[in-house]
């Protein structure tokens with residue numbers, strides 16, 4: 215799947231991403247349903263199940279989020295905005311190059327993924343606070359595998375030795 219700036223996303227996907235509560239609701243329901251189905255599907259046919267998940271993610275998440283199939287999905291922690299669309303592939307952002315208009319320094323016509331992630335997170339009911347988590351380095355060995363399966367199997371939660379999750383203390387109040 216080729217990289218495509220969010221500014222050129224397909225019809226409907228931008229509207230949905232700007233309503234992250236709807237996507238959050240869909241995520242929670244999908245997680246519950248797929249979490250129950252997956253063990254049965256894996257028992258019936260692991261290979262078929264994997265292919266079905268991978269193809270579905272390529273199509274659905276590709277359309278909605280311009281998913282780059284990193285295999286370690288953190289959409290719900292980043293305002294339902296895919297961090298792999300950042301031209302620098304930052305898992306923790308933004309970088310220091312955001313323009314005054316909130317656009318990307320690498321692709322000026324594209325809104326900064328991390329500015330969008332921050333704004334959308336503030337509109338989420340359940341996972342909005344997770345934008346403050348510092349994400350571990352992405353495991354490139356999981357590219358083009360199913361993020362859902364990696365989550366159900368606990369593979370995406372494996373972090374490099376010594377890594378400890380950290381919560382950022384971000385000052386959001388303008389008061390002294």
Ligand code: SF4
Nearest residue numbers: 281282283284287296
């Ligand atoms: S975080 Fe990874 S799996 Fe999730 S949408 Fe982005 S590229 Fe796809």
